[in-house]
Amino acid sequence: MVLQDNDQTKEPMGPYQWPARKDTDVIGKDHDRLDGLVKSTGAAKYTYDVNLKNQLIAVALGCPHSHVRIKSVDSTAAEKVDGVVHVEVLEQGKEGKEVRWAGELLVVVAAESEGAAREGVANIKIEYEMLDVFTADDDLEAAQRAKRTTKGGNRIETEQEPGDDDDEDEFYEKEFVRLFKDAEIVHEGEYGIDAITHCCLEPHGATAVWEGDKLVVYLSTQNVSGTDDQFAGALGVTANDVEVRCDYIGGGFGSKFAPDYWGIAAARIAKKTGRPVRLMLDRDQELRIGGSRPSGYVKVKVGADKTGKLSVWDSHHWGTGGSGRGAVSIGVVPYVMVPPNRRSIATNINTNNAPVRAWRAPNHPQGCALSQTVIDDVAGKLGKDSYDVFMANLANCTNGKAEVYADQMKVAARLMDWKAKWHPHGKGAVKGSVVEGLGMGLHTWGGAAHPSTCTLKIHPDGSVESFLGSQDLGSGTRTVCAQVLAETLGLKVTDVTVNLGSSKYPISGPSGGSTTVGGVSQSHRRSAQDGLQKLFVLVAAKLGAKASDLIAAGGRIQTTDGNKSLSWKQACGLLGVTPLETTRSHERGKDGALSSSGVAGVQMAHVSVDKDTGVIRVNKFVAVQDQGLVINPKTCKSQISGAVIMGIAASIYEQRVNDPRTGLFLNSGSFDRDGYGLARLGDVGDIVVELYEPESERSRGVIGNGEPPAISPKTAISNAVANALGVRVPVVPMTPKRVLDALAKAAGKA
Amino acid sequence: MTKSNEYTDSSRATVNRRSFLKGSGAVAAATALHSPAVEAEPQAAANVVSGATTITLNVNGGDHKVTVEPRTTLLEALRSQLELTGAKPVSSDGSSGASTVLVDGKPVMASTTLAMAVTGKNIETVESLGGEDTDAVPRAFVKHDAQQCGFCTPGFVVAVRALLNKNPDATESQIRQGLNGNICRCGTYNNIIKAALDVVKGGV
DSSP: OOBBBOOOOOOOOOOOOOGGGHHHHSTSOOOOOHHHHHHHOOOOOOOOOOOOTTOEEEEEEESSSSEEEEEEEEOOHHHHSEEEEEEEEEEGGGGEEOSTTOOEEEEEESSSSSSHHHHHHHTTTTEEOOOOOOTTTTOOOOHHTTEEEEEEEEEEEEEEEOTTTTTTTHHHHHHHHHHHOOOEEEEEEEEEEOOEEEOOOOOSEEEEETTTTEEEEEEEEOOHHHHHHHHHHHHHHHHHGEEEOOOOSSOTOOOOOOOOHHHHHHHHHHHHHTTTTTEEHHHHHHHHSSOOOOOOOEEEEEEEEETEEEEEEEEEEOOSSSOOOOOOOOGGSSSSSSSSSSEEEEEOOOOOOOOOOSSSSTHHHHHHHHHHHHHHHHHHHHHHOOHHHHHGGGGSSSSHHHHHHHHHHEEEHHHETHHHHHOOOTOSSSEEEEEEEEEEEEEOOOOOOOEEEEEEEEEEEEEEEEBBOOOOOSSSSHHHHHHHHHHHHOOOOGGEEEEOOOSSSSSSSSOSSSHHHHHHHHHHHHHHHHHHHHHHHHHHHHHHHOGGGGGEEEEEEEETSSSSSEEEEHHHHTTSOOOOOEEEEOOOOOOOTTBOOOOOEEEEEEEEETTOOOEEEOOOOOEEEEEEEEOOOHHHHHHHHHHHHHHHHHHHTTOOOOOTOOOBBBBBOOTTOOOOOOOOGGGOEEEEEEOOOOOHHHOOOOOOOOGGGGGSSHHHHHHHHHHHHSSOOOOEEHHHHHHHHHHHHHHHHO | OOOHHHHHHHHTTTTTTTHHHHHHHHHHHSOOOOEEEHHHHHHHHOOOSSOEEEEEEEEEEEEEEEETTTBBHHHIIIISSSOOOSSSOOOOTSOOTTTEEEEEEEEGGGGGGGGGGGTTTTEGGGGGGOOOTOOOHHHHHHHHTTOOSSSSHHHHHHHHHHHHHHOOOOOOOHHHHTTTOOOSSSOOOOHHHHHHHHHTTTTT
8 A cells, every 4th residue: 555645746635624613622722832941941052053063153344334435455464363264355345346334244254263253353454435324214304415315106095086187286286185174183293113123132144064065054044945045046056955954043023034145155155164154143233234124204194073083194204224225115104094085105215224124014013103193193182082083093994804903992992991091192190200191003914824835744653743944933833833733633732743944844935924824834734634534544444434434632543433443653553664744735825714814903002101201111011913713822922922022112212323424323232221222021011912813713714923913012102102191202212312302392382 | 449459450451350359359348458469469460361271161060171262251162162052142242141141150141251250160051950850940931931032041041040049039020120131032021020930939
């Protein structure tokens, strides 16, 4: 009997579906993450932890200026430093090259120790021709004067269409004047959200080692299956000679999809020296070039009715994606709740910062903050409860989720005790100099499952393992895959092994855009369902039963009436000496019953603000999130809570500070008081996470949740501060200075 | 006072942390203790080193020979020579707390501690909390899912262990105040608090 089944052309068996909620033993239940103990005892090996025999340590020289042309490079002194083995001038560090942002790596020094490599870097002499610098991304007029702007697109939609004979521009000008005249309330304001960085704690980097003509790269990557080809292409070798490995990654957040030129450089230097080479960015380089998120600033005018429901939106927003990259997409300004009449114009600002990379939910956090702060200010102007005004604006939802949001708002309000805590903007009790406030925001995301292939091996001794070229970013991917196998095969999570982290395993998509859990749960469910069907055939013959009458549960395969059964191990023993191998794939867009896309979430914040010092504290935060069917509530909640904490940092502390004259990112080298401000443990109040999983959402199957909960925190917290103070702090992060400036400005006007 | 200051300066230059600490003690006492200073100076001069030197570090209960330069940090020595890669290089100035280890029971940043400065001291890394008899702190981190990517986790685990060694009955408020030396980017703080409280309660 042929048990091997690698024939991908053979019709998969199916139909593939999840068990009903009442019938699950493993999925939908809390499980400790399988790699928890190796991480918490320091045994987990990250890229940065790989120590190979004879390994060289490489350190790069980052450009110390924001915009220069390289006049000359002299590495002779560096080459003479004791312990230095190789000095590589990178392409962009060569004479005559223009460097458009600080931190760009110019020269790499590989040495016997980190100390020697650093000494080598310190001995490189480069002459620079200084060029004009611009980094004032919030200042549209200055950017226009400096000729640093380009059009970022526009979108106009009105209920009344221009007639055939109308001049369109003229029509819209008149129409918007009319719309604002007809509105019961008009509000104008300026809002903004500064650029932040990904700030992965494990910086970008790689260790490369050649074994003859074959290259192994230990890469800190979100894209195990997609980076081997990129290395091969850049190095002129064939992809089957390259293996990319990543067992553990210390943070990615959307910034680690490529080998990057420094990964390629590590491989090149490894080839030239015949020794393994490790090249990791340092903290300063990680923040300067390892990835950032576009800034966004907006001038906006809106009209609304007396309920606060917007009838017209007119905005111009700008910002930078760094050198050569655009502002926030016009598709998200306004965000989710889009009035029937809207005009959105965007302007890109080209600054001397490194180009942006995808940051959790690209465009959405900025769109949310630039739009829903406006809605909240309309509530403030009307003296209305923000909750009611958001509810009124759900009528403008463009994603078909109005009813879900309405229900989630009720859940969130109950968890926050919104009604009891609410007071109109600026009208709360003042305790000493401290005032409290409530705010909310809501968001959407796609999260469709990415392509994923899983090879499942059921061994004759009863052991079970899967292989896939995926990665676990800390979101619990390993554990989720194991839960799916265990649920399907009637085993415990600890009975199965999930092998990921090598490009030699079957292809699985990059982990970005909340696509992973859908993809890997698809491929695992399909492989396990079909693998089990094949095992059932053998067991049926042995038991004298019908294969269709068998079930796998509690570590046994048995007839549905329970009269005949084999233990899992006995059943696998029927395989003889050859493991049963089943490979199944999920293709994008072919979700079936296992996965889907499109989620909704509502978040609420309760804050205290000290009017004397400008210090904000988040007392309580509620996140209600839909993600379809939840496989592991424990890790799912952790990811949402983490997104909220990231949001607290970006709301209050975190910003890229550029020196106005030199353009340099001033706070990139440290996390100390003057450094890159992230929230610390004592800065975070209570966080309540509610997984929103009624049958209507669960029945849609699995959807990722990496992005969605990271969208609304800045909006909810900014709105809560506005509610506390009765004054909008227009730009996040709301640093103490910005809080005090906003209060002073409001007092001056009054 | 002037004399004492001169004394501390000269011993700092020699990377001899022991005599530096002794000197600091003399300053703190604000008394004219000339004799230790006189004794220490020639000793300090003899300790001036450059280039690679082999020293012995006592790590996790055992003596280990490592070859270091004066500029070699404890973190580099642990990670590159002893394969103890739990402590992580996140910030070179210690501001992330990711390289936290215990030296004579006290938490220090291995990234800002020179390897030569801790000879003769008991160094404990996160790895000492693992193995067959796994410590309650890493077990509590698993139970409460106090980790995501996990890169900051070893530093946090050691910091929690140090906090609870000092104050086994720490309250939630003391835990919130006592763990601000460490940074987590994934946002695991609330579960770290739960884990630490569970250790206090003996729940793991």
